[in-house]
Amino acid sequence: MTHPPKKRVFSGIQPTGNLHIGNYLGAIKNWAQEQHKYHNVFCIVDLHALTLPQDPAELYRSIRQVAMLYLACGLDLEHCAIFVQSHIPAHAELTWLLNCVTPLGWLERMTQYKDKSAKQESVSTGLLDYPVLMAADIILYDTHYVPVGEDQKQHVELTRDIAIRFNNLYGETFVVPDVLIPKAGARVMGLDDPTAKMSKSIDKQGHALRLLDPPNVLKKSIMRATTDSLNRIAFDPVEQPGVFNLLNIYQAITGQSEAQILAEFSGGGYGNLKKRVAEAVVATLEPIQQRYHEMAQDPGYIEQVLQAGADRVRPIAERRLLVAQKNLGLRK
Numbered sequence: 001m002t003h004p005p006k007k008r009v010f011s012g013i014q015p016t017g018n019l020h021i022g023n024y025l026g027a028i029k030n031w032a033q034e035q036h037k038y039h040n041v042f043c044i045v046d047l048h049a050l051t052l053p054q055d056p057a058e059l060y061r062s063i064r065q066v067a068m069l070y071l072a073c074g075l076d077l078e079h080c081a082i083f084v085q086s087h088i089p090a091h092a093e094l095t096w097l098l099n100c101v102t103p104l105g106w107l108e109r110m111t112q113y114k115d116k117s118a119k120q121e122s123v124s125t126g127l128l129d130y131p132v133l134m135a136a137d138i139i140l141y142d143t144h145y146v147p148v149g150e151d152q153k154q155h156v157e158l159t160r161d162i163a164i165r166f167n168n169l170y171g172e173t174f175v176v177p178d179v180l181i182p183k184a185g186a187r188v189m190g191l192d193d194p195t196a197k198m199s200k201s202i203d204k205q206g207h208a209l210r211l212l213d214p215p216n217v218l219k220k221s222i223m224r225a226t227t228d229s230l231n232r233i234a235f236d237p238v239e240q241p242g243v244f245n246l247l248n249i250y251q252a253i254t255g256q257s258e259a260q261i262l263a264e265f266s267g268g269g270y271g272n273l274k275k276r277v278a279e280a281v282v283a284t285l286e287p288i289q290q291r292y293h294e295m296a297q298d299p300g301y302i303e304q305v306l307q308a309g310a311d312r313v314r315p316i317a318e319r320r321l322l323v324a325q326k327n328l329g330l331r332k
């Protein structure tokens with residue numbers, strides 16, 4: 001009996017800020033659990049980070065930190081390639097080709113661009129063009145599925161539109177990807193403001209649960225998490241966003257159903273809920289932190305991983321770029 005060929009998955013995370021429990025539960029944990037089903041391409045998207053000013057030394061360090069956390073969280077090099085976006089020049093080159101078929105209006109209506117540009121006096125061209133680079137990242141690798149949270153779904157839909165438009169104009173060139181959205185833990189909110197998504201870029205103590213935070217910091221942040229005065233345990237994101245966020249984290253870690261969790265916390269108060277969530281978070285992150293610190297003892301190891309990952313995927317990217325160039329008339 002022959003099995004159908006595995007589909008390819010692509011995803012990436014920016015090396016800015018500190019990875020937190022939302023990045024793990026909403027993305028990396030699911031990548032690790034599903035990695036045996038697909039051909040996986042996991043990128044550290046450092047070019048995307050340049051839409052805002054970066055300290056060069058800190059950016060270089062953060063790129064390696066993210067790569068080590070990928071591995072510490074369970075990504076297996078037998079099932080996936082891990083590499084740095086800027087190490088494959090085809091990402092930037094394909095972006096220019098896609099720019100030339102992407103209407104400006106498509107980019108101006110992107111929600112993240114509108115939100116970020118409204119908060120700044122001036123924005124870089126890179127911020128506007130961010131979704132086209134993301135489209136190039138994805139379709140360079142004949143990607144079938146892109147695992148993302150709800151907030152990134154619009155970017156993948158734009159990627160589909162760009163790929164379809166290019167194919168219609170110049171012939172079949174790119175695979176049109178689909179979205180994969182995990183069922184639980186896809187959107188973890190800030191502990192201090194459960195109406196806003198937990199963010200890597202907010203450095204305020206008590207906002208996020210960072211993957212490398214020591215246990216005492218994790219516990220302190222959870223025990224101070226915003227709740228409400230209703231004193232009931234319910235999966236109610238509208239009336240009780242803080243409690244819902246804690247339950248969502250607990251569900252994503254334990255894999256239990258809503259009914260099981262409600263039964264477990266029935267009759268208990270918010271203090272007990274926070275204590276149990278803290279215990280689950282610390283127990284989950286402890287082995288990840290141990291593996292990370294072991295890898296950090298040998299800086300040469302992660303350099304080898306990143307070089308091997310780039311070498312592994314470069315032929316795929318260059319082959320797809322060449323097809324696009326030929327179809328555009330740039331190559332014979």
